[in-house]
Amino acid sequence: MPQYAFFNGKFMPLSEAKIGIMTHALHYGTACFEGIRCNWNAEQEQMYIFRLSDHYQRLLKSCRVLKIEIPYSVDELCQLTVELAAMCGYREDIYIRPLAYKSSEEVGVRLHNLDDGFFLFATPFGAYLDVTKGARCCVSSWRRVDDTMIPPRAKITGLYVNSALAKTEAFENGFDEAILLTHDGHVSEGSGENIFLVIDGQLVTPPSSDNILVGITRDTVIMLAQQELGIETTERSIDHSELYTADECFLTGTAAHVTPVTEISYRKVGTGQVGEISMMLQDLYFDVILGKNQKYLHWCTPTYKQTKA
């Protein structure tokens, strides 16, 4: 299947979209990105892009932090994305990666007086973590980068060295995912996911001030829990030890969907089985992203013109 990119203002085969080795962003991590999923609904023969405009609103906010200016509005970015996804013609789940970056081929650490570039590509993308069984996590020896260092609310490429260190440490120690704490020891998030605990039938998740990326899946789950299950979410700082006393735990993210966690640092979470509330939310979430729930269809942008409904 031919792969395409949108690069330097036009669509082209992915193999032709290249940047030079002196590109600023490659050396200094001066780029912002998004991860957007297009979910293939085989019954309808349709691919739905989930919360597309929310991703681009977040991208433009990240760009403000890095002083990157791209010549497209949220609506234009959404249109380009639908066009690219349709052009590729996939009939499976795909991932769209927009990236706005400091494109000058120049040596020198700074944000000012540099050119900005933007590209977009699409690639097939299946499961990131196994959502059917519980994930085994560890509390990382790496701390989450603080807002005073590189702001995690912006999805900045350079920040992901912190996530990569934690993820590989977890992997090499036999775990599926890492949970990072803030510099003062509160629970922050996974290497690429937000975290929720279930405590006494309610959801608890770290606030945006605990150095998290304010996730779109996180927001989706908070809404689904409230509107569909009548379960409220409290956003508050979470102590490290609450990870070991919670009834359930799950991770949320565009890549990870809703992934139940059944073990943290060699301790069972609750009974050690996938939790009931986690499963209910995962089921609801999958129906929503596949365009199967009419109430939330406004979050799903169809890629193909013809829908076999």
Ligand SMILES: Cc1ncc(COP(=O)(O)O)c(C=O)c1O
């Ligand atoms: C560090 C981090 N936290 C949380 C998330 C979840 O965010 P979202 O649900 O918007 O994908 C991601 C994924 O993009 C991430 O990279």
